[in-house]
Structure formats: structure tokens, C-alpha cells
Amino acid sequence: MLIDSHVNLHAPxxxxDRAEVIERAFAAGVRLMVxxxxxxxxxxxxxxxxDDPRIWATVGTHPHEAKEDPDLSPERLIALAADPRVVGIGECGLDFHYDLSPRDIQAAVFRAHVAAARETGLPLVVHTREADAVMGQILAEEHARGPFRLLMHCYTSGAALARQAAELGAWFSVSGIATFKAAEDVRAVIAxxxxxxIIVETDCPYLAPVPYRGRRNEPAYIGHVLAKLAEVRGWSLDEADARTTDAFFALFDRIPRP
Incomplete structure (x- = not known):
């Protein structure tokens, strides 16, 4: 059951050709998208x-956009998450590579998302880039206040943060980056x-996997990510499919399993 756990289909x-992209995904065997x-x-x-029953949604603000709403409250996120089509909180987190929002605002807005995830019980979709130490500190502090479920999306950060997140019960999603020739460090963490x-994603329209690297990414390409995950883990393709499907529904448990 091919599932793309992270798409940005509303992107410009x-x-x-949005409708055609969606239909190509379903024609390629994708059953669900978030x-x-x-x-x-x-x-x-x-x-x-x-509104398409095969597509679900999250609610949140990316760290790049945190400056737009520095006073974003957990209550605002909780209210929007009451929509039955919402299955997660985020994408949220820290991005110290681009620093498109001030770091203190990124952290404050991220903590608001954590509080909303804790209150709703919905999984937190976490973006982290070049912020391992601060991310680790925030996750530890917030988890001490009360547990919450989290997904380290498109994980490309270090092994130490991965181990810490795993100890907190985190899920991880693998993207097309795993197929890139120079991504040996990423594959080592995936292993x-x-x-x-472990679940899979495209993060479309970004990060198209080999052999489509450099092109606009689409959910129809998710099979290439799954195949690379199977290779890295030493699983058959069927085993990778079964494992990632089980992990997806364990995490996004507001979605009924077909």
C-alpha cells in the first residue's frame, strides 16, 4: 500500500496541473497522501x-514562516485540528540553515505546536535542519512536561539527535534524499x-528521488523512495511496504486503515 506521508500539493x-498530478499518483498505486x-x-x-477522501491534512506553521505569526497559540492550532480531516500538527520546528525567521521566534512557535500535539494527541510533524543541539534540548524539555508523539520528517540531521528522538518514541520519515549519491551519511542513519x-514521503514538489532528481517532485515517485529504503535496510520491497504501512497507521491513527 503506497502512502506518501508528506506532500505539499497546495504549492504554486x-x-x-494539480489535478493531473494527483491522478498520476493514484494511477501509480498511491493509496493515501497527507x-x-x-x-x-x-x-x-x-x-x-x-475534501478528496484519499488526501488528509495537517495544521501548522513551518519555521521559515514563524515570523509571520510569532504569537501563534496552542489554542489556535487545537481549534483548527478539530476538523476531522486533520491528522497531525505541523510542519513545525527549527531551521538554522536559512534562518528565514529569528531563532527565538522559531523556538517559541515550535513549542506552541508541541503543546497542541500534547493536548490533541495528534502526531507532531517536525522539521529540523542544522539545529540538532537546540532541537534536542527542546524535545527533552517538552517531553518532560508531558509525552507527545512526533515524526522527524525527511530526517537528514545527525545520528545523536536521531538516537535521542528514537528514545522519546519518535517515528522517522525517509525522503528522496536517501537516493542521492552523496547521501551516505543519511543512509547510515536510516540503517x-x-x-x-519508519515511513516514507516525497516532500513534493521538492527533493525528487533519483532518477528524477532536479525535476519537480510528485507523489507518483514515492515508489523509488520505498525501494531505496528496502535496499538500505536489507528488506524485500514487500517487507518495506508492509512495515512502512503499519508504521504510518500507528502514527496517523486518526486515519482509518482501508
Whole structure:
């Protein structure tokens, strides 16, 4: 059961052929997709795609956009998450590579998402880039206040943070980066992830896997990510499919399993 756990189908890169992209995904065997919120102010556009029963949505604000709403409250996120088509909180987190929002605002907005995830019981979709130490500190502090479920999305950070997150019960998602020739360090971390808490994603329109690297990514390409995961873990393709499907429904448990 091919599932793309992280798509950005509302992105402007799909404005010319969004319906065709979605149909290509289903024709390629994709059964479900989760459309990820980039910012609360854009949530209606994210949510609109979840009118399709095969597409679900999250609600949240990416760290790049945190400066837009520095006072974002858990209550705002909780209210939006009451929509039955919402299955997660985020994408949220820290990005110290681009620093498109001030770091203190990124952290404050991230903590608001954690509080919303804790209150709703929905999984937290976490983005982290070049922020391992601060991310690790925040996750430890927040987990001490009360447990919450989390997904380390498109994980490309270090092995130490991966181990810490795994100890907190985190799931991990693997993206097309795993197929890149120079991504040996990423594959090494994937090889050590908890076997029952790995899922796959495209993060389309970004990060197209080999052999499509450099092109606009689409959910129809998710099979290439799954195949690389199977190779890295030494699983058959059927085993990788079964394991990632089980892990997906264990994490996104608001979605009924077909």
C-alpha cells in the first residue's frame, strides 16, 4: 500500500496541473497522501485538498514562516485540528540553515505546536535542519512536561539527535534524499532507525528521488523512495511496504486503515 506521508500539493508549483498530478499518483498505486500545512494563514488552501477522501491534512506553521505569526497559540492550532480531516500538527520546528525567521521566534512557535500535539494527541510533524543541539534540548524539555508523539520528517540531521528522538518514541520519515549519491551519511542513519517507526514521503514538489532528481517532485515517485529504503535496510520491497504501512497507521491513527 503506497502512502506518501508528506506532500505539499497546495504549492504554486502545482497550480498548472494539480489535478493531473494527483491522478498520476493514484494511477501509480498511491493509496493515501497527507497534505502538509506550511503556515496557518494558508491552512484553508491546505485543507481544501483534503475534501478528496484519499488526501488528509495537517495544521501548522513551518519555521521559515514563524515570523509571520510569532504569537501563534496552542489554542489556535487545537481549534483548527478539530476538523476531522486533520491528522497531525505541523510542519513545525527549527531551521538554522536559512534562518528565514529569528531563532527565538522559531523556538517559541515550535513549542506552541508541541503543546497542541500534547493536548490533541495528534502526531507532531517536525522539521529540523542544522539545529540538532537546540532541537534536542527542546524535545527533552517538552517531553518532560508531558509525552507527545512526533515524526522527524525527511530526517537528514545527525545520528545523536536521531538516537535521542528514537528514545522519546519518535517515528522517522525517509525522503528522496536517501537516493542521492552523496547521501551516505543519511543512509547510515536510516540503517539505524527503529524498524517499526519508519515511513516514507516525497516532500513534493521538492527533493525528487533519483532518477528524477532536479525535476519537480510528485507523489507518483514515492515508489523509488520505498525501494531505496528496502535496499538500505536489507528488506524485500514487500517487507518495506508492509512495515512502512503499519508504521504510518500507528502514527496517523486518526486515519482509518482501508
Amino acid at each position: 508549483q502545482f497550480d498548472e 497534505n502538509i500545512s506550511d503556515k496557518v494563514s494558508n491552512w484553508e488552501n491546505v485543507r481544501a485538498l483534503a 539505524d532507525m527503529p524498524a517499526d517507526r
